Amino acid sequence: xxxxxxxxxxxxxxxxxxxxxxxxxxxxxxxxxxxxxxxxxxxxxxxxxxxxxxxxxxxxxxxxxxxxxxxxxxxxxxxxxxxxxxxxxxxxxxxxxxxxxxxxxxxxxxxxx
Amino acid sequence: xxxxxxxxxxxxxxxxxxxxxxxxxxxxxxxxxxxxxxxxxxxxxxxxxxxxxxxxxxxxxxxxxxxxxxxxxxxxxxxxxxxxxxxxxxxxxxxxxxxxxxxxxxxxxxxxxx
Numbered sequence: 107x108x109x110x111x112x113x114x115x116x117x118x119x120x121x122x123x124x125x126x127x128x129x130x131x132x133x134x135x136x137x138x139x140x141x142x143x144x145x146x147x148x149x150x151x152x153x154x155x156x157x158x159x160x161x162x163x164x165x166x167x168x169x170x171x172x173x174x175x176x177x178x179x180x181x182x183x184x185x186x187x188x189x190x191x192x193x194x195x196x197x198x199x200x201x202x203x204x205x206x207x208x209x210x211x212x213x214x215x216x217x218x219x
Numbered sequence: 220x221x222x223x224x225x226x227x228x229x230x231x232x233x234x235x236x237x238x239x240x241x242x243x244x245x246x247x248x249x250x251x252x253x254x255x256x257x258x259x260x261x262x263x264x265x266x267x268x269x270x271x272x273x274x275x276x277x278x279x280x281x282x283x284x285x286x287x288x289x290x291x292x293x294x295x296x297x298x299x300x301x302x303x304x305x306x307x308x309x310x311x312x313x314x315x316x317x318x319x320x321x322x323x324x325x326x327x328x329x330x331x332x333x
Contacts, residue, residue, distance in 0.1 A: 149324025
């Protein structure tokens with residue numbers, strides 16, 4: 107089972123850039139890395155997904171090195187509303203044919219004024 | 220917009236009761252998932268289904284069963300609720316098989332078993 111490891115929590119201040127790194131072992135060649143954001147009392151929602159190098163959208167950037175054993179979610183100039191839990195997702199398990207994603211414990215980001 | 224709805228936001232049941240949690244998605248998605256979320260443990264997959272009447276166990280299926288009679292509906296069943304099943308339950312769906320398609324989540328059901 108592809109397992110992800112990410113920091114339990116991070117603190118930041120408004121206007122700063124926040125980088126959250128996730129380690130993932132046994133990632134398969136064709137698998138994507140996906141990040142989700144979850145606010146209290148809500149289900150997670152998709153932020154960004156990438157396969158290699160760099161992906162950027164209106165919310166965040168995702169950096170994936172050549173060996174693809176880690177990925178870094180970058181949130182530019184965070185605001186108080188970015189306070190949430192961020193999940194890095196492991197790709198599906200290929201050997202058993204399971205086609206589901208495994209969420210880790212997530213990183214709780216607290217943004218201070 | 221994809222919409223995933225869950226039958227209740229809050230539910231209180233007694234030990235030993237049979238509990239049904241319902242999830243409905245309106246975008247003709249192939250795959251549906253049930254997770255539970257507990258403090259410090261993140262989201263843990265209970266069961267998932269990639270087709271009508273098909274189901275597969277996730278990481279923590281013990282004490283649960285599921286039913287998918289129609290494509291849009293995926294039910295989680297606690298045959299005999301226990302206090303250690305007090306948790307937030309989240310349903311999700313994806314359009315495609317393969318596992319890396321975007322998951323759309325419902326708002327969650329907070330279940331308390333007394």
